[in-house]
Amino acid sequence: MQILVTGGTGYIGSHTVVELLKSGKEVVIVDNLSNSSKNVIDNIEKITNKKCKFYEIDIRDEKGLEKVFEENDIEAVIHFAGLKAVGESVVKPLEYYDNNVIGTIKLLEVMKKFVCKKMVFSSSATVYGDPGNPKYVEDMGRGKASSPYGATKAVIEEMLESLYIADNEWTISLLRYFNPIGAHESGLIGENPNGIPNNLMPYIQKVAIGELKELSIFGDNYNTKDGTCIRDYIHVVDLAVGHMKALQKLNKPGVYIHNLGTGAGTSVLDIVKTFEKVNNIKVNYKFAPRRAGDLPEFFADPSKAKSELDWEAKRGIEEMCRDSWNFISKNRNS
Ligand code: NAD
Ligand code: UDP
Numbered sequence: 001m002q003i004l005v006t007g008g009t010g011y012i013g014s015h016t017v018v019e020l021l022k023s024g025k026e027v028v029i030v031d032n033l034s035n036s037s038k039n040v041i042d043n044i045e046k047i048t049n050k051k052c053k054f055y056e057i058d059i060r061d062e063k064g065l066e067k068v069f070e071e072n073d074i075e076a077v078i079h080f081a082g083l084k085a086v087g088e089s090v091v092k093p094l095e096y097y098d099n100n101v102i103g104t105i106k107l108l109e110v111m112k113k114f115v116c117k118k119m120v121f122s123s124s125a126t127v128y129g130d131p132g133n134p135k136y137v138e139d140m141g142r143g144k145a146s147s148p149y150g151a152t153k154a155v156i157e158e159m160l161e162s163l164y165i166a167d168n169e170w171t172i173s174l175l176r177y178f179n180p181i182g183a184h185e186s187g188l189i190g191e192n193p194n195g196i197p198n199n200l201m202p203y204i205q206k207v208a209i210g211e212l213k214e215l216s217i218f219g220d221n222y223n224t225k226d227g228t229c230i231r232d233y234i235h236v237v238d239l240a241v242g243h244m245k246a247l248q249k250l251n252k253p254g255v256y257i258h259n260l261g262t263g264a265g266t267s268v269l270d271i272v273k274t275f276e277k278v279n280n281i282k283v284n285y286k287f288a289p290r291r292a293g294d295l296p297e298f299f300a301d302p303s304k305a306k307s308e309l310d311w312e313a314k315r316g317i318e319e320m321c322r323d324s325w326n327f328i329s330k331n332r333n334s
Contacts, residue, residue: 001246002072005115006059007080009036010093012122014044015240016078017271018189021048023244028064028072030217031081032058035193043188043299050164059103062110069114076250077111078117078243079104082152087090089149090304092293098150101159102280105263108163120173120243123157124263125298126150126233127176134265134297138176138257138304146293157257161289164255165181166235169199171253178232178261178300180239183327184322190327200271201320205328215289217268221297228268232261232299235315236325245311261300262313275321 001021007013012034020027021044028043029052041054048050053072057064059081068074082100083089089096104121107225111117127150128136129143142158145151157174164170183190183199196212197203206212220227242260272283306312 002028002053003074004028004030004068004072004074004077005061005080006030006077007122009033009038009040009081010080012032012177012236012239013078013080014040014189015184016243017044018184019051019240019244021050021052022301026300027052028068028074029054029143030057030059030068032056040189047184047186047188053104058111058164059107060099062106065110066113069110069116069302074114074116076120076247077107078120078247079114080122081109081237082122084149085198086147086149089147089152096148096152098262101155102122104156104159114204117167117170118172119170119195120175120246120250121156121160122199123174124153125176125178125259125300127154127157128187128298130295133221134299136215136259136298137177137301139257147275161255164253168253168332171250171256173255174255174258175193175242175246176259176261177239178234179275180236181233182235182237182323183239185199185323185326187326187330190324192328192331196276202219203277204272204280205324207259207283207285208279211326211334213288214284215271215272217285218288218294219290220287222290226267226269229294230265230267230297230299232264233271233317234262234268234313238262238313238315242305242311244304245309251308256308258305258309259300259302260305260311261302262299263302266298266317271317271321274317275325278318278322279325281325284322
């Protein structure tokens, strides 16, 4: 029996594949390489000394997916594949709905056909919208999405809930991630987006290696301890371990929702200062106007994941900043 990981050569997917292989699972990856590259597979194999099967397939390609299910004995799917750039989703909403929502529908149809009814889905804290309290708890429900990207996550969550109501043989885990940063300690896998990054840590990394001149910190007058926004940053390896735990609990049909965050809020300035301190490197920055759509502060209540999944984040901000630098300094030209 194998675990199918869609988007398995991507940032979070690759770290999760490492954890799966380390735990003795057999893994099949499906990825169209739209935001990753094939050499990630070699690096996963170098880290784990184990092999995984790879199919370069788009999840919207039903025939291709059927072949994957025919050739393997898939017991469950961890579904990462999707587009994730918030800004781009505003410009290309149809592409986001097509890729994320239609892609998930195609995948579910093929899973149903092959009677594989267990899925862990990559959701996001963005589905909470703006609930009016910075500490996000699972039972707050979904709020109004602030972007088409966020809307695709909320729609997929709803779709999966409807699927379970229609057919209660499904076992579905919705994992709502907070802000993943960091990289595998080997420096072999991590996040290195093409072009100018949108997210904080990839931007800091590019400034630190001298590829970009300076970081713009969006907003210095929020009502927070230092005026900059507060988020719940989580080490990508902790996040990957969270998927393992969720997978282990897929033994009773239902839809289960869990936050994967640390529970601690960290400001943008804290991240910059910690990155500078632990890596002994300067990160040039300037203050810039607020970015549209940013909330001043939010972080996870991670207690449900602790009690139900026996999972909690173990790695702190220093380790996240150290591993992010280790990865980018080893991969600056890739
Ligand atoms: P990523 O872009 O690094 O990985 C996604 C992978 O999916 C890529 O390798 C890409 O090539 C692949 N992919 C995209 N569309 C595909 C398709 N139609 N068919 C096959 N493969 C396809 O992103 P990530 O940061 O690893 O995120 C993984 C998942 O987690 C995404 O669904 C994302 O929305 C979600 N998520 C990410 C964050 C974050 O901050 N990184 C936060 C919350 C949720
Ligand atoms: N941020 C910033 N400069 C950047 C990118 C991000 O100041 O170049 C801030 C952003 O305003 C937010 C935090 O960093 O407060 C995290 O942003 P990111 O885009 O990484 O994740 P988000 O929380 O928006 O999903």
